[in-house]
Amino acid sequence: MIPLAEPLLKGNELKYVQECIETGWVSSVGKFVDRFEDSVATFVGSKYAVAMSNGTAALHTALLVSGIKPGDEVIVPTLTFIAPINVVTYCGAYPVFMDCDKALNIDVDKVGQFLEQECVLKIDGTYRKKTGRRVHAIIPVHVFGNPVSIRPLARLAQEYRLKLIEDATESLGSYFSEKHTGTFGTAGCFSFNGNKIITTGGGGMLVTDDEKIAQQARHLSTQAKEDNLYYSHDQVGYNYRLTNIQAALGLAQMETLPAILEMKHVQYEYYLENLREIPGLRMITPPLGTRPNHWFHTIIIDPVVYKCTRDEILKKLISFEIQARPVWKLNHKQKPYQSAESFFIEKAPLLQAQAINLPCSSSLTEDQMKTVIDVLKKGSRL
Ligand SMILES: Cc1ncc(COP(=O)(O)O)c(C=O)c1O
Known part of the structure; x- marks a missing residue:
């Protein structure tokens, strides 16, 4: 059989995982988590990287820390894996589906037309004329690793004061004008699922240049725990952290x-x-x-x-x-989204x-x- 997408695990994967097992550092803290985060941040050229349990968790967290509110709308492509759409719903927000271009990526010209024709820019952000809802963000997906026309999209996001959350889950190692995908907006998200260009079995990473976003993402993804002794929590958090074993795999994969x-x-x-x-x-x-x-x-x-x-x-x-x-x-044809805009x-x-x-x-x-x-x-x- 010729498989569709098999992982390549021929480097230091076994050695690093063995080290986790021998030292007992198998869970969500450990030197491999830090080293994997540093390695991804350096590779993509972002200031911060926060390891997550998977790409979906990274996208969900990115939306939450970008300030999304229930009832907001988020611009998304219709042609993509469903995860970046579902995270909008997790937040109580509404996806608005866009067409694709010939590279199968979100059609940036049409996003421009949508914003011009269907939205109005007010003092506190962009609102949809038809629904009266605030348009909070746009989630472009770099489909199959081909970069979206991201600079023009980032300009639109800036003009309409939208958060730009890049779904770069498929595009580790992809560049637009020599700048790595995932580094153009508020945050970028990567996946290390088994079929991705590198894998940690399951895993994800949120990258950003914004220190506050990085801190909040780290906080939310560790159950919003304020201190390790008394277990006080200041928000509803999530258990979205990557384990040291997975990060050990990830570090070896980054080397390859x-x-x-x-x-x-x-x-x-x-x-x-x-x-x-x-x-x-x-x-x-x-x-x-x-x-x-x-x-x-x-x-x-x-x-x-x-x-x-x-x-x-x-x-x-x-x-x-x-x-x-x-x-x-x-x-927009999937059962949960048939009545979406x-x-x-x-x-x-x-x-x-x-x-x-x-x-x-x-x-x-x-x-x-x-x-x-x-x-x-x-x-x-x-
Ligand atoms: C475009 C896209 N977004 C999000 C995800 C979600 O990533 P994960 O499976 O790591 O949750 C994937 C892949 O799995 C994907 O292909």
Whole structure:
């Protein structure tokens, strides 16, 4: 079987985890938590990094410390994994869904139109004309590691006084104009889930340049405990901290990250070169001025030209024991969000219906890629 996304655990993972076990430092404090946080902060170029139990927890915490209130609205993309939408709901706020661009990222021009046409900037922030609700934040997702057009989006956020919380869970190692994703707004969030570019089994990280945001995030994610002796708590907090064992894995993975990024780049070039000649099939390419991590390789099928539908070729790939998958169902069509607000979603349905993720493990071999490409080349003739 050619797996979709397998972790690469060939560095110091075992050695560091063994050290945790031998010393007994297995839980949510320990030197590996500090070292992992320092390593991620240095790598992405942010002043602070706070380790979290997963990417969803990091996003939830980022929204809470950004000052979200129940009843606020938050601008989100419809084409993404559901986690950044659910965290809006956890806060008692409402998602407003946006369309995507050809890189599958949030359509920044449309966000601009939405703010101009449907919102009004008042002295204390931006309000939606239709609902009267405050628009608190925007959560762009750097889908599959391709950076969103984040500078223009950050300018819009500034103009309309919106908090910018980047869902950079898929984009560790991705840059927009040589600045790392996740570092453009109030906070950025990373995930170290098993299929991500590096993994801690499960884990996340909130990064920020704002000392107060970092302090509050650390506080909220440790049950808002004010002191260790008397156990007084000044807020409703969360148990969102990463363990030392997970951080030990994370530190070892950070050491391997530059090599992983190199392998992913080579893979992407290989797929791009060999898939180019297939009529009706194109790879999602990174937007100009960006340097992506190439986390997930994604193709778009034009069923008329390719003479095979997305689902037909998906079935073929699976029958050859190649783990490929369609991209997520659009969130404004998911059961919990069918009655939520959205703004002219036009491109996302077609792109979603034509996209396939190809195997992308860091350890993917040239032979395995050849097998995938061969099946795609034969397409309907198989
Ligand atoms: C875009 C996106 N946001 C958020 C998450 C949530 O991260 P986690 O699974 O670590 O909670 C993920 C992935 O899992 C994701 O792909």
